[in-house]
Amino acid sequence: MSKRAASFICQNCGAAYGRWQGKCEACGEWNTLAEEEAVAPLRARGPGKAPGKGRLFALEPLSGETHDAPRLPSGIAEFDRVTGGGLVRGSVLLVGGDPGIGKSTLLIQVAAALARAGRRAVYISGEEATAQVRLRAERLSLGDAPVELASETAIEDILATLAAGELPSLIVIDSIQTMWTDTVESAPGTVTQVRASAQALIRFAKKTGACIILVGHVTKDGQIAGPRVVEHMVDAVLSFEGEGSHQFRILRAVKNRFGPTDEIGVFEMTGLGLREVMNPSELFLSERDLGSPGTAVFAGIEGTRPLLVEIQALVAPSTLGTPRRAVVGWDQNRLSMVIAVLDAHCGVRLSGHDVYLNVAGGLRIQEPAADMAAAAALVSSLANAPLPADAVYFGEVSLSGAIRPVSQCAARLKEAAKLGFAKAFIPEAGRPEGLSDGQPAVAAIGTLAALVADIAARGSARAPRLVKDDES
Numbered sequence: 122m123s124k125r126a127a128s129f130i131c132q133n134c135g136a137a138y139g140r141w142q143g144k145c146e147a148c149g150e151w152n153t154l155a156e157e158e159a160v161a162p163l164r165a166r167g168p169g170k171a172p173g174k175g176r177l178f179a180l181e182p183l184s185g186e187t188h189d190a191p192r193l194p195s196g197i198a199e200f201d202r203v204t205g206g207g208l209v210r211g212s213v214l215l216v217g218g219d220p221g222i223g224k225s226t227l228l229i230q231v232a233a234a235l236a237r238a239g240r241r242a243v244y245i246s247g248e249e250a251t252a253q254v255r256l257r258a259e260r261l262s263l264g265d266a267p268v269e270l271a272s273e274t275a276i277e278d279i280l281a282t283l284a285a286g287e288l289p290s291l292i293v294i295d296s297i298q299t300m301w302t303d304t305v306e307s308a309p310g311t312v313t314q315v316r317a318s319a320q321a322l323i324r325f326a327k328k329t330g331a332c333i334i335l336v337g338h339v340t341k342d343g344q345i346a347g348p349r350v351v352e353h354m355v356d357a358v359l360s361f362e363g364e365g366s367h368q369f370r371i372l373r374a375v376k377n378r379f380g381p382t383d384e385i386g387v388f389e390m391t392g393l394g395l396r397e398v399m400n401p402s403e404l405f406l407s408e409r410d411l412g413s414p415g416t417a418v419f420a421g422i423e424g425t426r427p428l429l430v431e432i433q434a435l436v437a438p439s440t441l442g443t444p445r446r447a448v449v450g451w452d453q454n455r456l457s458m459v460i461a462v463l464d465a466h467c468g469v470r471l472s473g474h475d476v477y478l479n480v481a482g483g484l485r486i487q488e489p490a491a492d493m494a495a496a497a498a499l500v501s502s503l504a505n506a507p508l509p510a511d512a513v514y515f516g517e518v519s520l521s522g523a524i525r526p527v528s529q530c531a532a533r534l535k536e537a538a539k540l541g542f543a544k545a546f547i548p549e550a551g552r553p554e555g556l557s558d559g560q561p562a563v564a565a566i567g568t569l570a571a572l573v574a575d576i577a578a579r580g581s582a583r584a585p586r587l588v589k590d591d592e593s
């Protein structure tokens with residue numbers, strides 16, 4: 122390449138174009154293209170390599186000896202659960218989350234826990250001065266932990282420093298967007314810079330066996346800002362979530378090459394940093410409003426752990442032409458589906474009503490098993506009939522109006538029993554064999570219409586008509 126051509130790189134997905142255009146055709150985003158200096162490939166700049174000639178390397182058989190990935194547990198159980206049992210040597214993790222959610226707090230706590238266990242932990246902040254990090258650590262009573270701090274952004278300097286001393290077990294880079302490497306000429310924070318910096322760090326981790334945690338900022342639509350490309354390069358992507366107004370924080374594995382991706386870790390943000398929540402069901406149900414219509418307790422499973430959470434619904438007559446459907450913590454499309462099934466198969470008409478659905482505590486539910494609890498909450502609100510306070514609900518609603526079985530029925534029932542629930546509405550088809558004595562009384566529900574009838578019978582004293590007769 123004789124002359125360096127400028128190219129236009131989408132700051133959202135990393136697609137490259139020869140000229141500027143308003144819309145990125147790869148990801149469909151508008152106004153995300155920025156001009157960046159194109160860089161000659163690394164290989165072409167390497168010393169003494171004739172173009173087209175590669176180095177020979179040995180191929181290995183698949184059946185070779187494998188060592189179980191050596192893990193480095195942090196001792197923070199909720200964090201270790203999400204990583205799949207601890208940090209894997211030589212792996213690179215990306216922790217994403219909204220600004221202010223507590224990423225820096227979590228990672229200084231992890232670094233301190235490892236340092237206290239006698240590992241070398243290095244925390245490099247590109248955003249805060251060392252004094253600020255130290256101040257925060259002191260407030261979290263971690264001031265005595267032998268974490269090594271630096272406030273640096275130049276990747277070459279960081280890697281040279283890390284390679285010079287004893288190899289750290291953990292290196293935290295807060296955040297990848299502030300890092301820059303002089304192998305590329307783009308400004309810090311651009312996709313090219315972030316990608317090159319991440320690549321250099323990943324190479325270092327793979328070569329030395331140190332574990333690196335990168336902090337990544339998240340854009341308003343939930344993508345790890347700019348470099349979605351980084352997500353493909355790292356071994357694990359953890360997302361740190363929570364509602365601003367709640368103190369609960371959920372750490373969720375979005376991708377994990379060394380562990381499951383459906384585990385969550387639950388933390389509570391306190392004045393003394395993040396506290397692990399070992400028993401999340403208790404926490405999520407602690408602020409329950411007993412005896413009011415429109416709330417149902419859902420017995421869910423997050424990863425390997427059962428989790429009870431309250432689903433709240435409000436159904437109110439609408440004055441709008443197109444009634445509102447607002448959901449927090451659940452999938453909008455699933456809500457539409459449940460509303461459609463209630464309409465088509467159960468005679469419950471919500472077309473003239475605004476519907477609000479909220480998962481208590483700021484949790485985000487992805488399981489289809491929540492369908493039945495959501496439907497129960499909706500119907501309960503519409504009929505102004507409180508559901509029994511000691512009942513849990515779970516089951517998937519199919520488009521035909523049937524309640525379909527869900528996995529891990531026994532674990533859900535056991536958790537419900539543990540928290541004092543006496544009754545469980547579960548799918549008829551997935552009814553587990555041989556329920557033990559301690560478990561809640563099971564009401565097996567075959568169709569959504571049967572559930573609606575049950576709730577309507579409960580509310581008939583208070584609201585005379587739930588199912589409106591068809592206008593005729």
Ligand code: TYD
Nearest residue numbers: 220221222223224225226390391392393394
């Ligand atoms: P921080 O870790 O700086 O967030 P991030 O790195 O994700 O941007 O967390 C900042 C927020 O956490 C801030 O709003 C205050 C709150 N916080 C507490 O409530 N208690 C604490 O002990 C700490 C350190 C922070």
Ligand code: MG
Nearest residue numbers: 224225248295
């Ligand atoms: Mg931070």
